[in-house]
Amino acid sequence: xxxxxxxxxxxxxxxxxxxxxxxxxxxxxxxxxxxxxxxxxxxxxxxxxxxxxxxxxxxxxxxxxxxxxxxxxxxxxxxxxxxxxxxxxxxxxxxxxxxxxxxxxxxxxxxxxxxxxxxxxxxxxxxxxxxxxxxxxxxxxxxxxxxxxxxxxxxxxxxxxxxxxxxxxxxxxxxxxxxxxxxxxxxxxxxxxxxxxxxxxxxxxxxxxxxxxxxxxxxxxxxxxxxxxxxxxxxxxxxxxxxxxxxxxxxxxxxxxxxxxxxxxxxxxxxxxxxxxxxxxxxxxx
Amino acid sequence: xxxxxxxxxxxxxxxxxxxxxxxxxxxxxxxxxxxxxxxxxxxxxxxxxxxxxxxxxxxxxxxxxxxxxxxxxxxxxxxxxxxxxxxxxxxxxxxxxxxxxxxxxxxxxxxxxxxxxxxxxxxxxxxxxxxxxxxxxxxxxxxxxxxxxxxxxxxxxxxxxxxxxxxxxxxxxxxxxxxxxxxxxxxxxxxxxxxxxxxxxxxxxxxxxxxxxxxxxxxxxxxxxxxxxxxxxxxxxxxxxxxxxxxxxxxxxxxxxxxxxxxxxxxxxxxxxxxxxxxxxxxxxxxxxxxxxxxxxxxxxxxxxxxxxxxxxxxx
Numbered sequence: 001x002x003x004x005x006x007x008x009x010x011x012x013x014x015x016x017x018x019x020x021x022x023x024x025x026x027x028x029x030x031x032x033x034x035x036x037x038x039x040x041x042x043x044x045x046x047x048x049x050x051x052x053x054x055x056x057x058x059x060x061x062x063x064x065x066x067x068x069x070x071x072x073x074x075x076x077x078x079x080x081x082x083x084x085x086x087x088x089x090x091x092x093x094x095x096x097x098x099x100x101x102x103x104x105x106x107x108x109x110x111x112x113x114x115x116x117x118x119x120x121x122x123x124x125x126x127x128x129x130x131x132x133x134x135x136x137x138x139x140x141x142x143x144x145x146x147x148x149x150x151x152x153x154x155x156x157x158x159x160x161x162x163x164x165x166x167x168x169x170x171x172x173x174x175x176x177x178x179x180x181x182x183x184x185x186x187x188x189x190x191x192x193x194x195x196x197x198x199x200x201x202x203x204x205x206x207x208x209x210x211x212x213x214x215x216x217x218x219x220x221x222x223x224x225x226x227x228x229x230x231x232x233x234x235x236x237x238x239x240x241x242x243x244x245x246x247x248x249x250x251x252x253x254x255x256x257x258x259x260x261x262x263x264x265x266x267x268x269x270x271x272x273x274x275x276x277x278x279x280x281x282x283x284x285x286x
Numbered sequence: 287x288x289x290x291x292x293x294x295x296x297x298x299x300x301x302x303x304x305x306x307x308x309x310x311x312x313x314x315x316x317x318x319x320x321x322x323x324x325x326x327x328x329x330x331x332x333x334x335x336x337x338x339x340x341x342x343x344x345x346x347x348x349x350x351x352x353x354x355x356x357x358x359x360x361x362x363x364x365x366x367x368x369x370x371x372x373x374x375x376x377x378x379x380x381x382x383x384x385x386x387x388x389x390x391x392x393x394x395x396x397x398x399x400x401x402x403x404x405x406x407x408x409x410x411x412x413x414x415x416x417x418x419x420x421x422x423x424x425x426x427x428x429x430x431x432x433x434x435x436x437x438x439x440x441x442x443x444x445x446x447x448x449x450x451x452x453x454x455x456x457x458x459x460x461x462x463x464x465x466x467x468x469x470x471x472x473x474x475x476x477x478x479x480x481x482x483x484x485x486x487x488x489x490x491x492x493x494x495x496x497x498x499x500x501x502x503x504x505x506x507x508x509x510x511x512x513x514x515x516x517x518x519x520x521x522x523x524x525x526x527x528x529x530x531x532x533x534x535x536x537x538x539x540x541x542x543x544x545x546x547x548x549x550x551x552x553x554x555x556x557x558x559x560x561x562x563x564x565x566x567x568x569x570x571x572x573x574x575x576x577x578x579x580x581x582x583x584x585x586x587x588x589x590x591x592x593x594x595x596x597x598x599x600x601x602x
């Protein structure tokens with residue numbers, strides 16, 4: 001299994017598409033969350049304060065971009081959007097093998113099929129962790145620059161909060177990556193897997209439950225609590241909201257962090273088991 | 287004249303020396319297709335075994351089953367002493383199945399390095415394998431830039447990196463130009479020397495004839511003949527066209543025996559006789575006053591045998 005892990009890691013670190021995904025996520029996070037919002041908050045456009053408490057401007061939101069809040073800010077925006085990149089990486093790691101016909105090359109080497117899958121999951125975990133660390137390093141650095149420019153406090157959150165934030169993001173991205181891997185395994189290709197994965201990530205769960213909540217209320221929430229995007233949301237919400245002067249930002253998620261972590265683990269394990277069963281039993285005919 | 291596929295089990299000596307052995311190996315697909323049908327195959331140590339058959343005969347499915355890529359519907363197989371696809375077996379097998387498949391964004395060298403990692407063989411084997419297939423000058427170029435011939439040679443290098451006891455090569459000259467085919471053919475002949483066993487599938491008869499020591503012919507998933515090329519061709523004969531026919535027949539029957547002379551529809555004769563006696567027979571005919579207009583060896587080519595066995599002209 002170690003050989004399979006080393007081999008998979010050898011491949012992913014040399015694959016440009018993986019780095020494109022990581023760099024794109026980090027660049028988007030810095031540009032949208034810090035550069036653009038920083039400009040808007042520090043130079044509010046005319047009329048932008050109409051929905052704010054009297055006498056306040058958008059500059060009250062600058063606090064969201066300071067280092068003390070960078071974990072919450074990054075998670076609240078990028079835990080879900082960044083999941084899409086993790087999904088793509090998961091699909092690429094498995095789906096491309098079918099496209100290139102390299103599955104037969106892999107399976108005719110020394111390791112067994114399950115060892116190969118375990119190696120792939122291990123390499124995927126490393127890449128996702130790398131992506132999460134890169135994301136937080138970049139947003140942390142960006143928050144420091146914003147605070148420096150604004151003359152604000154440059155203190156970061158306590159180490160345990162940072163560690164929990166990294167862990168939460170890793171779990172959420174891990175779910176998406178393994179979701180991508182299982183889709184690619186089932187459909188034996190990348191295109192269909194990415195298409196369906198994106199449809200689920202961006203449309204299906206939120207749209208369906210958004211519409212149902214209009215008519216079902218709490219019953220729909222009871223059902224929704226078993227779905228992955230909802231649990232990603234509960235986990236992020238468990239970090240609390242950023243306090244903004246004059247605005248009530250209290251959040252009360254439907255389920256707590258324990259429930260969210262448990263459910264995301266259940267999905268991770270379920271997808272891994274499904275992938276293993278398919279990989280183990282399916283003929284390689286191409 | 288054609289050696290039929292053995293209907294009984296191989297001899298104990300052959301079994302003891304078997305590198306690949308299948309018993310009743312069968313693969314059905316859900317759509318009712320029988321890709322391989324109760325195949326009994328024995329490949330012995332040190333031979334270059336040609337696995338012949340027209341397109342769609344079941345060659346690739348068989349090889350995939352031997353490598354553990356496809357699970358048989360029934361039957362069993364042993365490959366270098368292990369179950370197909372087991373680490374014990376794969377450690378000693380190098381293979382190319384259909385077109386060689388590698389990672390396009392990696393160089394040839396890195397692709398082989400990757401295989402070395404998977405197989406747990408020293409990375410220094412990579413350079414040696416590349417050298418063996420004369421790919422060293424392009425080793426650090428990306429696989430996606432390789433020509434078909436170079437990809438095929440990289441595939442062979444990949445199969446060799448484990449220094450395997452058994453090489454399984456599925457249509458290794460597919461897509462190659464004549465020079466590339468000759469290079470690969472010579473390489474396979476070289477690789478087949480010594481104790482290493484090579485199982486090579488092909489529908490190119492000329493290739494097989496030049497490379498293989500023994501041949502199995504598969505048709506519609508069944509092994510229809512097996513043996514050396516000479517065994518498959520059957521005994522050579524001599525074709526004679528001469529007049530007057532009565533006198534010619536008398537001379538030929540005296541020389542070869544009545545049972546060995548047959549008259550063809552066009553009035554010519556076929557005689558089963560040692561071809562070294564051709565000049566002597568010619569002399570006897572001439573001395574008897576028979577006019578000889580045609581006298582030539584009538585050896586059946588492997589193509590004739592293949593077409594007769596498979597009922598096709600495909601793949602020629």
